[in-house]
Amino acid sequence: MITAxxxxxxxxxxxxxxVIGVMxxxxxxxxLMSLELIFNAVNLNLVAFSYRLGDLAGQILAxxxxxxxxxxxxxxxxxxxxxxxxxxxxxxxxxxxxxS
Amino acid sequence: xxxxxxxxxxILFYLVAALTVAAxxxxxxLKNPVHSALSLLSTFLMxxxxxxxxxxxxxxxxxxxxxxGGIMVLFLFVIMLVNVxxxxxxxxxxxxxxxxxxxxxxxxxxxxxxxxxxxxxATGSADASALQSVDGQLAGNTEAVGLTLYTTYLVPFxxxxxxxxxxxxxxxxxxxxxxxxxxxxxxxxx
Numbered sequence: 001m002i003t004a005x006x007x008x009x010x011x012x013x014x015x016x017x018x019v020i021g022v023m024x025x026x027x028x029x030x031x032l033m034s035l036e037l038i039f040n041a042v043n044l045n046l047v048a049f050s051y052r053l054g055d056l057a058g059q060i061l062a063x064x065x066x067x068x069x070x071x072x073x074x075x076x077x078x079x080x081x082x083x084x085x086x087x088x089x090x091x092x093x094x095x096x097x098x099x100s
Numbered sequence: 101x102x103x104x105x106x107x108x109x110x111i112l113f114y115l116v117a118a119l120t121v122a123a124x125x126x127x128x129x130l131k132n133p134v135h136s137a138l139s140l141l142s143t144f145l146m147x148x149x150x151x152x153x154x155x156x157x158x159x160x161x162x163x164x165x166x167x168x169g170g171i172m173v174l175f176l177f178v179i180m181l182v183n184v185x186x187x188x189x190x191x192x193x194x195x196x197x198x199x200x201x202x203x204x205x206x207x208x209x210x211x212x213x214x215x216x217x218x219x220x221x222a223t224g225s226a227d228a229s230a231l232q233s234v235d236g237q238l239a240g241n242t243e244a245v246g247l248t249l250y251t252t253y254l255v256p257f258x259x260x261x262x263x264x265x266x267x268x269x270x271x272x273x274x275x276x277x278x279x280x281x282x283x284x285x286x287x288x289x290x
Binding site for chain 2: 001002004005006007008009010011013014015016017018019020021023024025026027029030032033034036037040043044047048050051054055056057059061063064066067068069070071072073074075077078079080081082084085087088090091092093
C-alpha cells in the first residue's frame with residue numbers, strides 16, 4: 001500500500017537535491033534547473049495530498065505553481081542572456097558588481 | 101505473477117521513484133548543461149507518471165506539455181545560444197562552498213524526513229472519486245479540474261494571467277540589445 005508518506009519522502013528527496021543544486025553549482029543554467037526540481041517536488045506534495053484528502057484544490061494549486069515556474073524560467077533565462085552579453089560567462093560568482 | 105499483480109502499485113511506485121531520484125541526481129551532478137537538461141527532462145516525465153497514479157491525469161498532461169515541451173525547449177535554446185557565443189558552460193561547475201552546500205542540503209532533507217515520519221497526517225485511506233466527479237456524477241479529471249478552476253478559483257486564475265504578462269514583458273526587456281547594460285571596462289557591446 002503506497003500512502004501519501006511515500007510521496008512525501010520522495011518529494012523531500014527531490015527538494016533536497018534541488019536545494020543542493022542551487023547552492024552547489026556555479027553555472028546559472030543548472031541553478032535554474034535545480035529550481036525546477038524544487039518546483040516539481042512541491043507539485044508532487046500537492047498532488048499526493050490532493051489524492052489523500054479527496055480534494056481538487058491541491059491539483060489547482062499545482063497548476064498555478066506550474067504557471068509561476070514557467071514565468072520564472074522565462075525571466076531567469078532572460079537574465080542568463082543579459083549576463084552572457086555583459087560578461088561572456090554563465091558563472092554566477094562573476095556577477096559581483098554590487099560587492100564593494 | 102500473482103505477486104506482480106497484487107503489488108502492482110508498490111512496484112510501479114518504487115521503480116518510478118528510483119528513476120526520479122537518479123535523474124534528479126543527474127541534474128545536479130552532470131557537468132555538461134545539455135546532459136543536465138536531458139536528465140531534468142526524464143525527471144519531469146517520471147513525475148508525470150506519478151501524477152497519473154495519483155489520479156491527476158490533467159496535471160500529468162500539463163506537466164508533459166508545459167515542462168517537457170515548453171520549459172525544456174527554452175532551456176536547451178538558451179544553452180545552445182550561449183554555446184554559439186563561445187562560452188563553455190561546463191567550465192563553470194562548482195562553487196568553492198560545494199561540500200558545505202551538500203551538508204546543508206542533507207541536513208534539510210533529514211529534518212524534513214523527521215517531520216514527515218513523526219507526523220500522523222499522511223496515513224489512512226484515499227478517496228479518489230472526488231477528483232473525478234462533477235456534482236457527484238462521475239466525470240473526467242479534466243472536467244472536474246476545469247470546473248473548479250473556472251468557478252471557485254477564477255480570481256487567482258485571472259491574477260496569474262497578469263503575472264504571466266509581466267513575466268513576458270520582463271523577458272522581452274532583458275533580451276533587448278539596447279538596454280542600458282554597459283560593460284564595466286567601457287568596451288563595445290557585442
